[in-house]
Amino acid sequence: MIVTTATIVPIQPETATGVAKDLLDQVQKGLGLVPNMTKVMANSPALLKGYLALSAAVGSGSLPAAVRERLAISTAQLNGCEYCLSAHTYIGSNIAKVDAVELDAARRAESSDPHVAALLRLSNAIAENAGDVGDDAIGAARAAGVTDTEIGEVVANLALNILTNYFNVLANVENDWPVVGL
Structure with missing residues (x-):
């Protein structure tokens, strides 16, 4: 170790x-x-x-806590941040009341809810491409009912999650949450 x-x-x-x-x-x-x-x-x-x-x-935005926690989990997995993966899995389960299957699926940007899945995929596409996503990614999100408001909030959540992911990895913050391994 x-x-x-x-x-x-x-x-x-x-x-x-x-x-x-x-x-x-x-x-x-x-x-x-x-x-x-x-x-x-x-x-x-x-x-x-x-x-x-x-x-x-x-x-204070329109995305509910259960969605924001899954966005945070997906981004933490993508960025290799065990601290945030652990924190948001705990918060998602115990506060936002998201079931374990959905929390685990969020690690792969997946959900049984097509709308949530579209938000997760869009968030990862934005992160993986520094915002330069094609019309296909936006079109797929819109086809799943994602609104302009939600697109903006996905970017805001992504900014928050990248901030904490990068900071925790850089600072090697001691994990004070029940550990969820990458």
């Missing part, structure tokens, strides 16, 4: 000061806990503030 250490050391809420403390207090108040990812992000208050703002924005 290879043991790695964090690239960026987490800031503990009890020793945080200034803006970092305020942001970690906000996380605690909102979630009832402070995940390791946000402790590490607190080294850059601008990053943590941006993450929290984007997370709140996508959370």
Whole structure:
């Protein structure tokens, strides 16, 4: 087993000061806990503030939590982020109440719901092609009933998920969720 250490050391809420403390207090108040990812992000208050703002924005959109969690799982699998795969599998199961079969299918950008499957495939196509998806990908999504609003929200969710995936992989954030291996 290879043991790695964090690239960026987490800031503990009890020793945080200034803006970092305020942001970690906000996380605690909102979630009832402070995940390791946000402790590490607190080294850059601008990053943590941006993450929290984007997370709140996508959370207020039209895509339900069950869909957003599957989008996060699909992107985490694509980007090799075990932290996010673990976190969103836990949240998807325990908070969004998505069944285990659907959570596992999301890892492959699949769903038994054709509309959700279209959203997952579109998200992966956007990620894999840096946004340069052809008319076929958009046409397939539209044929499954995906709206312009949802297309925009897929991009917003993808931006949020790539942000956390890349950050967690780069910083080697210690996984504080029940581990789901890649």
